Amino acid sequence: MTTVLETCRIPPPPSAAAELSLPLSYLDVTWVHFIPIRRLIFYDHPCSESEFLNTIVPQLKQSLSLTLKHYLPVAGNLLYPSDTARKPIIRYVAGDSVPLTIAVSDNDFEHLTANYPRDADQFYDYMPMIPPTTDGDECKVVPVFALQATLFPSRGVVIGFANHHVLGDASSIVGFVKAWAEINRLGGGSKSFSVENLPVFDRELINDPCGWDQVNWEVMREIPFTPPPSSFPIPTDRVRATFTLNCTDLEKLKKTCPIQISSFVAATSYAWSCLAKSGDAVGEAAENGGMDCFSFVVEVRGRADPPVPASYFGNCLSSAMVKVERRRLAGEEGFAVAAEEIGRVIRERVNRKEEVLRCMQNWPESFEILKGIRAVGVSGSPKFDLGAADFGWGEARKVEVLSIDGEKYSMSLSKSRGAGGGLEVGLSLEKKRMEAFVAIFAQGLANVSY
Known part of the structure; x- marks a missing residue:
């Protein structure tokens, strides 16, 4: 109590x-x-x-x-x-x-x-x-x-x-x-x-x-203003779990990919492909014409023209979206497919200053594209390590992002607090979907080798 x-x-x-x-x-x-x-x-x-x-x-x-x-x-x-x-x-x-x-x-x-x-x-x-x-x-x-x-x-x-x-x-x-x-x-x-x-x-x-x-x-302004909810979204009918990809896991995943990828791409691609497989396992139908979508935001203070100070307080984000056919994402090569597509978007849009800035200035178009689309999103970033906030009690044992509870699916991503380093993926799913995801996630890592 x-x-x-x-x-x-x-x-x-x-x-x-x-x-x-x-x-x-x-x-x-x-x-x-x-x-x-x-x-x-x-x-x-x-x-x-x-x-x-x-x-x-x-x-x-x-x-x-x-x-x-x-x-x-x-x-x-x-x-x-x-x-x-x-x-x-x-x-x-x-x-x-x-x-x-x-x-x-x-x-x-x-x-x-x-x-x-x-x-x-x-x-x-x-x-x-x-x-x-x-x-x-x-x-x-x-x-x-x-x-x-x-x-x-x-x-x-x-x-x-x-x-x-x-x-x-x-x-x-x-x-x-x-x-x-x-x-x-x-x-x-x-x-x-x-x-x-x-x-x-x-x-x-x-x-x-x-x-x-x-x-x-x-x-x-055309969207009617609705005040923030006066109650929490409970019952959520969900369970929460954290999945650790230590440094060894991430290196194994990277080596299975035909292109060079970052730890961010390895972690999110693996989680996204496991989500697609778990959806198939519980009979979830693909949406958006058989396409699965993955969206993420990009912190662009250093990419702005002129650059915005790192200490700027406000929102300074751009966005990116990846689409992959569900059958490919949920297939045997799902991780590699996801990694190639996320990596391509990062190379062509995120890492090209003029493209990521154009996305900053094109929120209305992005907003229209997102309407009606069920996209898996990412909340948080290892770049901003909330668990390192030390009130005098040492670093945090655990960080939980409750805003990933909701109708759409989202994952949280943060630095792992474990001894093996790496990244932590947090998920909130229906119980049957989570049971399927847990098994698929563990089995996939067990099958990965250098």
């Missing part, structure tokens, strides 16, 4: 700026209608409930407030105008704050942090709900962030957070969490945050010579 001990709101310190308003770039606008991103970070940190409430929680509150001084948009709101001739903005004003829930749980920490399939619904005990949307002055006021800290006495601590994607991409949100963790670990002193790490909010850094800002908004 999980018990909520406290709900509070944490504002930036009084020394913070009184107001900050950020217009949405055309790269932010793309995410206005998406559901919140939900993540859990599990830490091994045995302590008593008394220590948690009297020492850890006050430290978390203080360090969070100090961090928000540098990340004011996190404490702010999305203002979505009633008159869509005007574009939304993210605004912070003095008095805004981040909701924080404090809880304690006697549930099985070892079970929750395992890799084998577990009921997906149980993880929502540790996830905060973003506060409901309210009506403001000719606009909807949409909170964009929420936090929860849950103690498992004598075992560990879980930090759960939810954010509206319009607030920022993985680079931005992971940067905020790592900054909070650093300030907490170092005690909140003046040396807890280096000037080099300060986030940059200037939307003028997103070059828009062709006026894509207005074009994208013309598309997105």
Whole structure:
């Protein structure tokens, strides 16, 4: 059972700026209608409930407030105008704050942090709900962030957070969490945050010579605005599991492929082909005219023209999509087929600056293409290692991405926390589909050799 001990709101310190308003770039606008991103970070940190409430929680509150001084948009709101001739903005004003829930749980920490399939619904005990949307002055006021800290006495601590994607991409949100963790670990002193790490909010850094800002908004404004859900998507009717591809596994997969591929391509191609095979195993019909689709986003701060600073806080993503016939993807050579196609798209679009930037500026076309298509997506990236956020308790034991629960299929991808290194793929599937996937995934690796 999980018990909520406290709900509070944490504002930036009084020394913070009184107001900050950020217009949405055309790269932010793309995410206005998406559901919140939900993540859990599990830490091994045995302590008593008394220590948690009297020492850890006050430290978390203080360090969070100090961090928000540098990340004011996190404490702010999305203002979505009633008159869509005007574009939304993210605004912070003095008095805004981040909701924080404090809880304690006697549930099985070892079970929750395992890799084998577990009921997906149980993880929502540790996830905060973003506060409901309210009506403001000719606009909807949409909170964009929420936090929860849950103690498992004598075992560990879980930090759960939810954010509206319009607030920022993985680079931005992971940067905020790592900054909070650093300030907490170092005690909140003046040396807890280096000037080099300060986030940059200037939307003028997103070059828009062709006026894509207005074009994208013309598309997105036609979609009726629906506030983020006021409840979690449970029952999910799903189970969650984590699949590790250690460095040896990845090297074996790479050597079976006729072209040179990266670890990202090896991991996602293998998981995608296993998903197709498991779909066939449970009788799932192919969609999209017999085609299976795989989509992923690309962080493009360094590819933009001119380049955007790595510390830019917001969305700076492009997209890519791969299509393969289901019969080929689910066939004996499915992994190689997937790897060749994903690799080709990366070479021809992602690694060619002019092509990936064109995709940045062509969200309306991409949005239309995605309508009605059941695509497997990727959430997260090993490049942004959320599990490395150290609050003073060491690196995380486990990271779970709850936003992959849903109607469509998606996988999370992160660095493995195990001794063998490599990558971890997280999946949320119906029980029968997961049983089939587990067997296919293990058998496929067993058959791979140098």
